[in-house]
Amino acid sequence: MSRDTGALESEGHTTVVYGASELVVGPTADEAASQDGNGNRNGSADDGATLETIENGAFVAVDGEVVAVGPTDEIVREHPPENADTAVDASGRAVVPGFVDPHTHAVFAGDRSDEFEAKLEGTSYQELLAQGGGILRTVRATREASLDRLVENLLGHLDVMLAHGSTTVEVKSGYGLETETELRMLEAIDAANERHSVDLVSTYLGAHAVPEGADADEYVDAVVDEQLPAVAEQGIARYCDVFCEEGAFSVDQSRRVLEAGLEHGLEPKVHAEELSHLGGTQLAADLETASADHLLYATREDVDALVEAGTVPVLLPGTAFGLGEAYADAETMLEAGAPVAIATDFNPNCYSRSMEFVQTLACVEMGMTPAEALLGATRNAARAVGATDGTGTLAVGAPADALVLEAPRYAHLAYRFDTTAVETVLKRGQVVVENGTALKEVRSS
Numbered sequence: 001m002s003r004d005t006g007a008l009e010s011e012g013h014t015t016v017v018y019g020a021s022e023l024v025v026g027p028t029a030d031e032a033a034s035q036d037g038n039g040n041r042n043g044s045a046d047d048g049a050t051l052e053t054i055e056n057g058a059f060v061a062v063d064g065e066v067v068a069v070g071p072t073d074e075i076v077r078e079h080p081p082e083n084a085d086t087a088v089d090a091s092g093r094a095v096v097p098g099f100v101d102p103h104t105h106a107v108f109a110g111d112r113s114d115e116f117e118a119k120l121e122g123t124s125y126q127e128l129l130a131q132g133g134g135i136l137r138t139v140r141a142t143r144e145a146s147l148d149r150l151v152e153n154l155l156g157h158l159d160v161m162l163a164h165g166s167t168t169v170e171v172k173s174g175y176g177l178e179t180e181t182e183l184r185m186l187e188a189i190d191a192a193n194e195r196h197s198v199d200l201v202s203t204y205l206g207a208h209a210v211p212e213g214a215d216a217d218e219y220v221d222a223v224v225d226e227q228l229p230a231v232a233e234q235g236i237a238r239y240c241d242v243f244c245e246e247g248a249f250s251v252d253q254s255r256r257v258l259e260a261g262l263e264h265g266l267e268p269k270v271h272a273e274e275l276s277h278l279g280g281t282q283l284a285a286d287l288e289t290a291s292a293d294h295l296l297y298a299t300r301e302d303v304d305a306l307v308e309a310g311t312v313p314v315l316l317p318g319t320a321f322g323l324g325e326a327y328a329d330a331e332t333m334l335e336a337g338a339p340v341a342i343a344t345d346f347n348p349n350c351y352s353r354s355m356e357f358v359q360t361l362a363c364v365e366m367g368m369t370p371a372e373a374l375l376g377a378t379r380n381a382a383r384a385v386g387a388t389d390g391t392g393t394l395a396v397g398a399p400a401d402a403l404v405l406e407a408p409r410y411a412h413l414a415y416r417f418d419t420t421a422v423e424t425v426l427k428r429g430q431v432v433v434e435n436g437t438a439l440k441e442v443r444s445s
């Protein structure tokens, strides 16, 4: 993740956001200090107790970094809004940290809307894949797409994500399944990160599917011997991920890929227990991966292993929603003390770019509270992508990535499921979305 790229120059810039009916700073101090920091399940049952909020709150940022947070009267006395380069009157509005979307496949080409219709008629996700559809179909379209096309597609998605409050987004490769296209996807992510004010975290996912006509073991050889060294040489991926699933990669094959990634300096992540229980979660715990993602079929033992390993469970309720599957057991994870994160999983099989909708699903379908969902979309999501600089909070020292809601309470994020509740987005202390519309400064050429 790069903080000095994108369209924004923040040197010397001062920002004051004041008058917020509810300013969400982040998790309560105790939780932030604790190992789990998951919210209310181990402590108070009071929803609001999980987040530090300030009534009539304000914050100040200098050079895109929060330098003061507190009650508006105290803050504006020291930092009069009229002296600031950016001043936002948030009266009657909740202000929350910008969302971190820690799991997306947002760079791709092609259209799979007809597969949605096939699924409605009863064809399963795995059947589509076995017929050369699904991921393999997007692979064919992505291999044919130029770098410029992929960058433009991704920038368009980032505009939508930003307007829905995502200020940091993880993006995976995985629709190339050969060196040239995997590198082109990672280059597209790198180029979009340079040009767009959303911060991107880049993940290499060469082991996303077995290419058509290939043998899985031989393909793993190609990932380990050819793709990974080439990706590492370019230095444009932070993480290495693998789809550990029947019909994709076994636990042993997944381990080979992730261990080879580690040798090349890429931190591991796993798509685990999405469509069946295969053992990817135990592998994640064994390798102490940054995150284990999906977890629809994870057992209590798996969850305990994740907690022990300090691996963040990333839940993707949009995928279960789209596939009509049962949801991951978030409540068991929270009760076990796991710092549950949530993500869109935006991809051609899960067409949602909205972390707000994900918060609604987290609450309505997975039994999370609005506070747990917001923590999952901010601080815990930041942990899943290794952002340890305060991203996902508005505490002093954190990047000043903030959302002003067209609503008086943060609970509206999960409560509403119509249009966006996000009115204004600040990235590193500068307004990049106003009245729900991305400003042209969001992108550079």
Ligand SMILES: N=CN[C@@H](CCC(=O)O)C(=O)O
Residues within 6 Å of the ligand: 105, 134, 135, 138, 243, 271, 274, 319, 345, 347, 348, 349, 350
């Ligand atoms: N499950 C594997 N990968 C994606 C889906 C990608 C696709 O269907 O194109 C996921 O995380 O949901």
Ligand SMILES: [Zn+2]
Residues within 6 Å of the ligand: 103, 104, 105, 271, 345
């Ligand atoms: Zn995924």
